[in-house]
Amino acid sequence: MGRWTQYDEDEYRLCEGMKRIGYDADTQRYTFQKGNELWIGEPGVETGGNLTKAGTVHLTDDDGDDGVGNTMPSSSHPGGYQPLTTETDIQRSKQNAYRMFLPFMVVVGVCLLLIWHFIGRDSLSPAPSCPDGPYTKKYDVQVGDSCWHIAESHRVTVDSLLNSTLNPGLECTLLKPGDVVCLPYSA
Numbered sequence: 001m002g003r004w005t006q007y008d009e010d011e012y013r014l015c016e017g018m019k020r021i022g023y024d025a026d027t028q029r030y031t032f033q034k035g036n037e038l039w040i041g042e043p044g045v046e047t048g049g050n051l052t053k054a055g056t057v058h059l060t061d062d063d064g065d066d067g068v069g070n071t072m073p074s075s076s077h078p079g080g081y082q083p084l085t086t087e088t089d090i091q092r093s094k095q096n097a098y099r100m101f102l103p104f105m106v107v108v109g110v111c112l113l114l115i116w117h118f119i120g121r122d123s124l125s126p127a128p129s130c131p132d133g134p135y136t137k138k139y140d141v142q143v144g145d146s147c148w149h150i151a152e153s154h155r156v157t158v159d160s161l162l163n164s165t166l167n168p169g170l171e172c173t174l175l176k177p178g179d180v181v182c183l184p185y186s187a
Contacts, residue, residue, distance in 0.1 A: 013047045033057065130182035136166060141179040147172035150181060160184050 010020050014032070018039075022031035030046065032039045036057045042049035130136045139150060147170075151158045162170060166182040175181075 130180075131166065135185045137183045137185050139181045139183050141175050141177055141181060143177050145175060145177075147175065150183070154183050156184055 010018075014020065015034070018032050018034045020030055021033045021038075023029070024031070028043045030041045031054070032041065032051065038054040038057060039051040040054045041047070041051055130138045137154075139154070141150070147158050147161055151161050158172075161167060161181065161183070162172075163184070166184060170181065
């Protein structure tokens with residue numbers, strides 16, 4: 001015999017006429033209906049166990065009358081069922097989805113701004129220009145260059161490279177390709 005049998009169905013496990021109609025996950029209780037009466041089962045028991053009466057349900061026929069003369073709200077579905085969702089419910093759920101998504105996008109935006117502030121800012125700033133005059137020359141730093149290598153290849157001293165007039169704020173340990181260094185011109 002397979003894992004599933006017809007004896008696993010509610011009609012074989014529950015009393016005649018009893019139907020399982022709901023489950024409350026908070027209290028772990030099933031709700032059952034027999035006729036127009038509602039019953040609540042014991043916590044954690046799938047077949048109900050000792051049932052407690054919870055109330056009654058007003059059943060309607062096709063003309064919206066409950067049989068006693070009380071008119072019930074009309075429904076577009078047979079059997080008196082109401083639709084689970086409406087257009088306004090869908091619109092509300094979309095708005096709630098955007099409300100939950102907004103803080104995430106704000107955090108992503110702030111992170112991108114911080115990254116741009118610390119990394120991308122240097123590449124967007126214009127290259128410093130060398131002071132005008134016949135005694136200066138501009139040099140673009142290449143891969144592997146150091147202050148000592150630049151000074152030696154252009155026959156100047158490292159102290160003249162670090163001159164605050166030519167290269168204000170130049171730090172030899174922070175040189176990277178694409179930086180501009182102003183060299184004193186030596187004839």
